[in-house]
Amino acid sequence: MLPDLDAAPDTNLPVRAVLPDVLAALRGSGSAVLVAPPGSGKTTLVPLAMAGAFPGRVVVAQPRRIAARAAARRMAALAGGAVGGLVGYTVRGDHRTGPATRIEVVTTGVLVRRLQRDPELPGTGAVVLDECHERHLDTDLALAFLVDARAALRPDLALLAASATVDADRIARRLGAGVPVPVLNAPAATYPTEVLWCPPPRSAGRVSGSRVDPRLLDHVAATVRRALGEAVGDVLVFLPGAAEIGAVAARLSGLDSDVDVLTLHGRQPARVQDAALSPGVRRRVVLATAVAESSLTVPGVRIVVDAGLAREPRTDHARGLGSLVTVRVSRAAADQRAGRAGREGPGRVYRCWSPAEHDRLAGHAQPEIAVADLTGFALELACWGHPGGEGLQLPDPPPVAAMQVARSTLQALGALDSQGRVTTRGRTIAAAGTHPRLARALIDGAALVGRDRAAQVVAVLADDTLAGSRDDLVAAWRRLRENDDRAASARWRDEVRRLASAVPTGVTEPARPQSSADLAAGLLVGLAFPERLARARSAGTGTYLMAGGTAGTLAPGSALAGSEWLAVAVADRVPGSAAARIRLAAPVDEATARQAAASMLAGADEVGWADGNVQARRVQRLGAIVLSEYQLSHPDRGLLVEALLDGLRQDGIGLLRWGREARALRERLAFCHRVFGPPWPAVDDEALVDQARQWLDPELGQARRRTDLERIDVGAALRRLLAWPQAARLDELAPERLAVPSGSRIRVDYSDPAVPVLAVPVQEAFGWQRTPVIADGRVTVLLHLLSPAGRPVAVTSDLPSFWRTGYPRVRAELRGRYPRHAWPEDPTTAPPTRRTGRPRR
Secondary structure, eight states, X not given: OOOOTTTOGGGOOGGGGGHHHHHHHHHHHSEEEEEOOTTSSTTTHHHHHHHHHSSSEEEEEESSHHHHHHHHHHHHHHTTSOTTSSEEEEETTEEEOOTTOOEEEEEHHHHHHHHHHOTTOTTEEEEEEETGGGOOHHHHHHHHHHHHHHHHTOTTOEEEEEESSOOHHHHHHHHTTTSOOOEEEOOOOSOOEEEEEOOOOTTSOOEETTEEOHHHHHHHHHHHHHHHHHSOSEEEEEOSSHHHHHHHHHHTTTSOTTEEEEEXXXXXXXXXXXXXXXXXXXXXXXXXXGGGXXXXXXXXXXXXXXXXXXXXXXXXXXXXXXXXXXXXXXXXXXXXXHHGGGSSSSEEEEESSOXXXXXXXXXXXXXXXXXXXXHHHHHHHHHHTOTTOTTSOOSSOOOHHHHHHHHHHHHHTTSBOTTSOBOHHHHHHHHTOSOHHHHHXXXXXXXXXXXXXXXXXXXXXXXXXXXXXXXXXXXHHHHHHTTSSHHHHHHHHHHHHXXXXXXXXTOOOOSSOSSOHHHHHHHHHHHHOGGGEEEESSTTXXXXXXXXXXXXXXXXXXXXXXXXXXXXXEEEOOTTOSEEEEEEEEEEOHHHHHHHTGGGEEEEEEEEEEXXXXXXXXXXXXXXXXXXXXXXXXXXXXXXXXXXHHHHHHHOGGGSOOOHHHHHHHHHHHHHHHHHOXXXXXXXXXXXXXXXXHHSTTHHHHOOSHHHHHTSOHHHHHGGGSOHHHHHHHHHXXXXXXXXXXXXXXXXXXXXXXXXEEEEEGGGGTTOOSOOEETTTTEEOEEEEEOTTSOEEEEESOHHHXXXXXXXXXXXXXXXXXXXXXXXXXXXXXXXXXXXOOOOX
């Protein structure tokens, strides 16, 4: 029987004032958004009111399992019954419902799976999407699928989105498929909350990747001790993760005996979580992660100590690595946390940062869709019939690059076809209720190592915290089987049972598993993450190369360091680091690696340029890992040519032997290209490399190694760049030599294509009336007039002017030094002579 909300004293909460408006909005438009602050009763009173107003079951979706169970217990208590009666819950691996259940609290993941099985949601009259501000992937999917199902199949389905800090206008537009639905605001709780700013000392660093400076944890523990002495009530402490919770708990071990220190995070057994959410006899300090930000009421709390940090997923799409990083909390989350202190009376919040830092915080946390691995998300969209999400009311569109990676992964798993449509195998993978990679390992691995082994290992991979702080997956699996940690083993066994039941009945188990127990773990990891199979780069160093091309390192002292091969289950890479850190792995042998990553095996002849020469070998690879290689005695001719061309691109045309004649020809061609432009060819380094196939053929076709390049007649090869008309006029336009009055033919220097130079002794130029010109008269040659010693005494492009003004000075200066040479007064009429003793040219 539903409770009388007007008569029950425990229901006198702020949201009661807007319950009539909420129900009227849902009856009118069918959808609405409720913005209600923490402690206002939206999670408990609203579903109870809706159950009395709408036929069928009211389904309340929560992002977290702990919040779902807590909400169900609270509503059951208000209704005067036990969980499983009027109010029940369903979370992964655990459910308590019955025939009389009218209100069912589920996780958003469970709701998504239920919608995929039957989008009509038979028997359900209303759905509440609670805490939709958290923007988990399942929350976004549930919202989009519900709006789509309501439009196409269930116009009678009442749909309410509720949160304390949600972007109400955006969600209202999505619920109304572009036409905003009503937004209702509940009044705030009446209890005031005092904020105290408690920044740590400047020397206390904040975070690096996922690591939190121990000095900051010292400061948090000190702030907790201060709060216990200054204020009344229990203390709720927000920390980013279980490791930091354990560290602060250790620092608080010396508290008074009348104070209990409890922990609260999502990976704990339900009974441990329930203890933190139940009233205590003595004063309590509850160390919690973000699970306590919303929906949950921790009884007795009047003080909040906030470290100001949170954990968010990050995905390195290029390397296929995911990790959790520690970030500064958003202002919205800080407000949510502060609201915990004012639920039961006046409260106090100790924030471990400054007001200036608070002003710089982001308004809201990044939605998971912007930073996470989207493989499972993409598969859910494909199963729904919208592979890219187009046409669905997703709060934000998925990033294009991340979706491309996700689709490629799903196609490799056989879950999507080439058009992006879900396959039968894809639906089987989705139904397993775990990440598609792990579902692939479970389904395919069951046929190789047996269903139970597959489920046991995949259960560890699905929750890597079960392995503890060690990196040896096999050892962790063994400890769980031996029940060394009863709480972890119980959680693991629950997941094993669920996964084992998810293996399709058509999968035939082997009569005898193909691998030993130890190798089975590595095989299953390899099936899930074939690109993370890794081979040691050098024995005993703990450095590895993964099949995907990423380097990996083990922690110093790791027991896995002697393994030649590893199947890496968990690895992350700090931005800027050259290698990933291997967090969890299992030893394998090469045969198992080949079996797990058969699709990555490839053999090919590789002919390329390396270390300054052609390398030709036949190579078998597992992705980036070389399994075997040997030299090729007769490599493919086309591959050889490509390797030589690549050598020229890498090391330059200096690989060729440039004799004097070849250099001179190149300089003449450069001169013509500068003066006349095309079709005269460019002959700079870049142009010659780009045209190498044209002007070095057929010499390249006969070469096999670097020394063969050095034997090429470069001068003859260069002439291939000239078409016949240009070849016929080269000597005319850019003559190699010019005749001077003495009868000598002297080489023209074209090393500067802008200024061709002719160096001629003064005595051989007597009688020369005009400066020579070339290139059809377009370019005047620059004369270097030489002394008998071969040194320039004048540089001119105006020979008549030199004879008039420059020569008299030269004559006066040199005739005494060189008396045996002719120094006539009038050089324009004097006969030229070679008898100068000039150097041979």
